[in-house]
Amino acid sequence: MGSSSSISSAHLLRLYDRFESLDRDNRGCLSPDDFEALGGLAMNPIGGRIMEAFFSSGQDTVDFSSFVRILAHFRPTDRNRNKEGAQQELPSSRTRKLKFAFQLYDMDRDGKISREELLQVLRAMLGLQVTEEQLQSIAERAIQEADLDKDDAISFDEFKKSLEKTDIDTKMSVSFLK
Amino acid sequence: MPSGTVSHGASGRLRGLFLVMVLVFLEGSVFTVAVASSDQHSPTTAHSGGHKATDHGSHNNTGKAFPVLDLNYENVRVPFEISLWVLLASLMKLGFHLVPHLSNIVPESCLLIVVGLLVGGIIRGTGETVPPVMDSKLFFYILLPPIILDAGYFLPIRPFMENLGTILIFAVVGTLWNAFFVGGLLYGVCQIGTETSSILSRIGLLQCLLFGSIISAVDPVAVLAVFEEIHINELLHILVFGESLLNDAVTVVLYHLFEEFSGIGSVTLLKGFLGVISFFVVALGGVLVGVLYGILAAFTSRFTSHTRVIEPLFVFLYSYMAYLSAEIFHLSGIMALIACGAVMRPYVEANISHKSHTTIKYFLKMWSSVSETLIFIFLGVATVAGPHDWNWTFVTVTVILCLVARVIGVVGLTFIINKFRIVKLTTKDQFIIAYGGLRGAIAFSLGFLLKKEHFPEREIFLTAIITVIFFTVFVQGMTIKPLVELLAVKKKQEAKRSINEEIHTQFLDHLLTGIEDICGHYGHHHWKDKLNRFNKKYVKKCLIAGERSKEPQLIAFYHKMEMKQAIQLVESGGGIKMPSAVPSTVSMQNIQPRPPTKPAPERAIPQLSKNKEEEIRKILRTNLQRTRQRLRSYNRHTLVADPYEDGLSDLFLKKQKMFQIEKKPASNKVPMIQVDLASPQSPDSVNLLDEFGQANQQEEEEQGLMMKPPSRPREAKKPSEEDEAKDPQKLMRCLSDPGPSADEDEDGAFLP
Numbered sequence: 001m002g003s004s005s006s007i008s009s010a011h012l013l014r015l016y017d018r019f020e021s022l023d024r025d026n027r028g029c030l031s032p033d034d035f036e037a038l039g040g041l042a043m044n045p046i047g048g049r050i051m052e053a054f055f056s057s058g059q060d061t062v063d064f065s066s067f068v069r070i071l072a073h074f075r076p077t078d079r080n081r082n083k084e085g086a087q088q089e090l091p092s093s094r095t096r097k098l099k100f101a102f103q104l105y106d107m108d109r110d111g112k113i114s115r116e117e118l119l120q121v122l123r124a125m126l127g128l129q130v131t132e133e134q135l136q137s138i139a140e141r142a143i144q145e146a147d148l149d150k151d152d153a154i155s156f157d158e159f160k161k162s163l164e165k166t167d168i169d170t171k172m173s174v175s176f177l178k
Numbered sequence: 179m180p181s182g183t184v185s186h187g188a189s190g191r192l193r194g195l196f197l198v199m200v201l202v203f204l205e206g207s208v209f210t211v212a213v214a215s216s217d218q219h220s221p222t223t224a225h226s227g228g229h230k231a232t233d234h235g236s237h238n239n240t241g242k243a244f245p246v247l248d249l250n251y252e253n254v255r256v257p258f259e260i261s262l263w264v265l266l267a268s269l270m271k272l273g274f275h276l277v278p279h280l281s282n283i284v285p286e287s288c289l290l291i292v293v294g295l296l297v298g299g300i301i302r303g304t305g306e307t308v309p310p311v312m313d314s315k316l317f318f319y320i321l322l323p324p325i326i327l328d329a330g331y332f333l334p335i336r337p338f339m340e341n342l343g344t345i346l347i348f349a350v351v352g353t354l355w356n357a358f359f360v361g362g363l364l365y366g367v368c369q370i371g372t373e374t375s376s377i378l379s380r381i382g383l384l385q386c387l388l389f390g391s392i393i394s395a396v397d398p399v400a401v402l403a404v405f406e407e408i409h410i411n412e413l414l415h416i417l418v419f420g421e422s423l424l425n426d427a428v429t430v431v432l433y434h435l436f437e438e439f440s441g442i443g444s445v446t447l448l449k450g451f452l453g454v455i456s457f458f459v460v461a462l463g464g465v466l467v468g469v470l471y472g473i474l475a476a477f478t479s480r481f482t483s484h485t486r487v488i489e490p491l492f493v494f495l496y497s498y499m500a501y502l503s504a505e506i507f508h509l510s511g512i513m514a515l516i517a518c519g520a521v522m523r524p525y526v527e528a529n530i531s532h533k534s535h536t537t538i539k540y541f542l543k544m545w546s547s548v549s550e551t552l553i554f555i556f557l558g559v560a561t562v563a564g565p566h567d568w569n570w571t572f573v574t575v576t577v578i579l580c581l582v583a584r585v586i587g588v589v590g591l592t593f594i595i596n597k598f599r600i601v602k603l604t605t606k607d608q609f610i611i612a613y614g615g616l617r618g619a620i621a622f623s624l625g626f627l628l629k630k631e632h633f634p635e636r637e638i639f640l641t642a643i644i645t646v647i648f649f650t651v652f653v654q655g656m657t658i659k660p661l662v663e664l665l666a667v668k669k670k671q672e673a674k675r676s677i678n679e680e681i682h683t684q685f686l687d688h689l690l691t692g693i694e695d696i697c698g699h700y701g702h703h704h705w706k707d708k709l710n711r712f713n714k715k716y717v718k719k720c721l722i723a724g725e726r727s728k729e730p731q732l733i734a735f736y737h738k739m740e741m742k743q744a745i746q747l748v749e750s751g752g753g754i755k756m757p758s759a760v761p762s763t764v765s766m767q768n769i770q771p772r773p774p775t776k777p778a779p780e781r782a783i784p785q786l787s788k789n790k791e792e793e794i795r796k797i798l799r800t801n802l803q804r805t806r807q808r809l810r811s812y813n814r815h816t817l818v819a820d821p822y823e824d825g826l827s828d829l830f831l832k833k834q835k836m837f838q839i840e841k842k843p844a845s846n847k848v849p850m851i852q853v854d855l856a857s858p859q860s861p862d863s864v865n866l867l868d869e870f871g872q873a874n875q876q877e878e879e880e881q882g883l884m885m886k887p888p889s890r891p892r893e894a895k896k897p898s899e900e901d902e903a904k905d906p907q908k909l910m911r912c913l914s915d916p917g918p919s920a921d922e923d924e925d926g927a928f929l930p
Contacts, residue, residue: 074690
């Protein structure tokens with residue numbers, strides 16, 4: 001499979017080992033407790049959201065194929081295959097990665113990041129160190145900057161645009177998953 | 179680059195150029211006279227000294243009248259000459275930018291070397307001996323540190339760390355490869371060959387290897403000088419530049435190693451092994467020394483809230499001490515300096531005042547700029563002066579070997595490195611990296627340091643080194659810009675980070691850390707996260723004063739942005755909409771004031787609408803009432819109150835107000851936020867203000883900054899029209915100095 005969203009077999013094996021080690025009660029699928037047992041994830045401000053991304057579509061277990069499918073978003077794309085040797089990211093992979101990140105913001109899946117959702121993320125990241133007013137003003141300013149169609153929320157395109165200078169392919173890649 | 183001079187007419191520029199030329203001629207003539215008279219004058223001073231002694235007892239000598247005007251050059255000779263040199267360097271810099279189009283074609287470093295050649299030629303032409311300006315001590319202890327400190331303090335940490343592996347491989351393995359390749363092949367060439375090689379065949383293997391190690395190091399000064407002007411993308415810049423900085427450790431070790439060996443004359447395996455160990459000691463030791471001094475500096479800056487005037491001095495002193503301390507132990511001074519600057523920066527910047535920050539920035543840029551100019555001029559002078567021994571074979575073979583070694587080294591290493599990188603280096607990248615391997619004054623100084631007893635062929639070496647330097651700086655330096663254009667290499671993006679980018683970048687950092695946790699992979703993000711936690715929990719508490727230690731980075735960034743925007747707002751005359759990102763290009767050599775966003779030929783009073791003016795007046799009035807009560811006695815150690823720092827909180831008010839007025843004329847209930855900057859005394863950085871600007875009575879405790887200029891005898895109740903109207907102007911004047919607008923330096927490097 002030459003498409004950029006699949007993982008090589010050697011790495012699949014590694015992922016399977018990892019899956020099995022996470023699956024403490026050996027049921028062949030992961031439950032939320034398995035994720036929570038990861039200390040690092042518990043300390044992570046958006047750990048809860050990441051977890052929820054795995055348990056999409058209302059199920060409460062994650063089997064191996066969904067596990068892999070989610071993690072495949074973070075596969076580093078092989079740019080050198082590009083025929084003209086251009087240094088751009090393959091647009092499809094970049095969009096896919098950004099879409100994944102966008103969905104972590106947009107919890108109610110309405111296709112937009114509303115002010116409240118942004119505030120929630122900020123609250124989670126900045127914690128108790130700031131006051132509510134500061135959070136409000138940051139969120140306010142962020143929306144002002146990014147919101148081009150003035151609907152007081154950030155759509156996916158606006159999200160993409162505000163990150164156009166960032167090299168998403170590098171940033172959202174884990175070499176483990178090559 | 180010279181955008182500021184576009185507005186001047188051609189006649190204005192020519193006039194300026196003419197004036198500069200006149201100044202230079204005057205100065206040049208004074209200089210040669212000074213050099214000449216320094217020899218003639220010694221008998222005169224002796225004479226007058228003797229005369230004064232005999233005058234003591236007897237008043238019989240009525241011969242000489244009291245010298246109303248006397249000439250005594252000897253006393254001021256050394257400082258005078260130093261100042262002349264620095265003045266010459268600065269005038270040259272001025273002159274280059276006045277000549278149209280010149281700075282676009284020829285990089286400054288080339289022009290400066292030519293100037294040095296001219297000056298050296300003139301001095302030699304007048305029959306004087308050329309002063310040995312390129313003294314190694316002068317170079318290594320005075321000229322080099324400012325440049326390295328400037329580079330280290332403003333080093334963009336994030337790209338540096340991300341590419342650290344690549345940089346290290348290029349620096350260490352690449353330099354070693356270059357040194358041995360060049361040295362070994364040169365020895366081979368010297369042994370075989372024509373009858374001239376009777377001179378050459380005396381050059382031993384160790385000497386050749388030493389020469390190879392001197393010549394193979396990429397020079398940070400030259401790289402900076404050339405790369406600054408071509409605005410290449412960040413990745414390539416940090417790769418070549420990082421390599422030039424880190425290869426200092428390798429160069430130091432190899433140099434001392436081979437120098438030792440050729441002195442002693444025998445090499446044993448043990449010594450070779452010790453050499454390897456000493457490399458690690460030199461490199462890591464240098465970094466450790468730098469980190470130590472950096473922490474000390476950060477810790478000291480925690481207590482400087484009462485003596486803001488000398489804050490910048492601590493930064494410079496600690497860094498210089500780090501450099502010197504590393505040099506004591508023969509550790510790598512450059513790495514110490516870089517480590518010191520990079521480590522202390524986030525903490526020092528959180529502690530010091532805004533003015534000190536600007537001062538540090540300005541001083542570093544100024545010193546490094548002058549140093550760089552002087553280095554290139556001295557290179558030119560030393561070329562004219564230095565004892566030369568031109569040997570065709572040696573020189574040409576050296577130049578060719580250097581090029582070949584560099585290309586092979588880069589290509590070979592990239593092949594290996596690309597297996598481990600996510601973002602691979604393309605052929606274009608490799609070409610630029612290879613082409614950007616410039617040699618410079620460090621190589622020359624190291625060669626100059628060689629002792630004649632051990633190295634009878636010292637002159638041959640020096641000539642070859644100078645030739646290689648000239649070749650790389652002139653040929654490669656001049657052609658790299660058109661090549662970059664030709665190959666369409668990605669240029670530097672004028673990135674001004676928006677708050678969105680910050681938020682999302684942090685978000686993605688957390689996301690990636692989480693994913694790495696799930697994969698069980700201890701990658702890049704994992705360690706970065708651990709480091710950040712450690713930093714937040716322990717280090718920041720020690721090194722940052724007061725409440726700012728708890729301030730998360732996002733908030734600090736937000737404050738900075740708000741402040742910048744407030745400044746822009748005032749500069750553009752109370753502009754309506756939020757000023758969008760203004761790209762700012764700054765190089766060490768081209769500090770020009772940023773053209774205002776709305777071109778205002780004279781700093782006229784901005785045209786504000788009536789009710790806005792009313793609001794401003796109200797705000798200023800209320801704030802004035804409070805601050806007038808804080809008159810303290812004048813003291814040289816307290817800064818004169820700058821409306822800048824005080825007025826900024828007013829500016830925030832004004833800005834918020836105007837913004838609110840613009841955006842939502844109807845709503846009255848939006849709370850406004852006054853942000854207090856860099857004032858560790860106010861623990862809670864947020865005050866709530868309602869729309870009518872009645873701030874809480876919280877700022878009485880500001881200390882140390884507070885003398886109000888006594889020339890403000892205003893009645894609180896009835897400020898006259900004129901005075902109030904003058905205030906925005908006064909503020910604007912104070913703020914009209916935009917400072918070196920290296921915005922991307924600040925923002926980028928501040929947040930890892």
